[in-house]
Amino acid sequence: MTKVNVKVFGPLRDILPTGEVNLTLKSPCTGESVLLQLIHEYPAVEAWKGSLRLAVNQEYTDLSHIINENDEVSFIPPVSGG
């Protein structure tokens, strides 16, 4: 099993006000399996599914990225700075 700490920001904090959640997944797990587990536990995240970008260790990557324990995982909603 892989324990993953997922951080969320911006509008996703309306769904997860603490800004983070710990998930436990079967190994090996990918960004996509982490996202599906997050949606399973927080169904409201589903509405964002198509627009989230995965960041692992503060770098954008794609959903097929293999997630290891202690990776810093975040799903990034469309940015709106400026």
Added chain:
Amino acid sequence: MIAITPYAIDLVTIISGISRPEAGGIDVFVGTVRNTSKGRRVRELEYSAYVPMAEKLLKEIEHEIRNKWRVCEVALVHRVGTLTVGEIAVVTAISSPHRKEAFEACRYAIDRIKSVVPIWKKEILEEGREDSERAASKSRQKP
């Protein structure tokens, strides 16, 4: 000069921070809080960020600029927290030997910030309603 800051942005500090004897000019873009959004009156904008990743990406944007143009110094500063109408949310500023590079790099900097840096704004409207990308997302989900 790269920063995500909760404090008011001081233009004079930024401009003096990037002035160099080799520079022939400084181009500055200042993004401010506008009083309307999609026809509605805006009272405040609440900016939040994934701070360490945002600062990392600002550094990458500076690196991209230095690879593309001959510039002296780069300042990319974005504010977080609650900002009222007219306040400065973001500054991109470039000093370079010649103005062409400064203008082009400054435009590139703000465009890149708006497309990749993990910063979000939530609109607080005059009538007290909140709005964010969430509402737009919800409405898209309706069959």
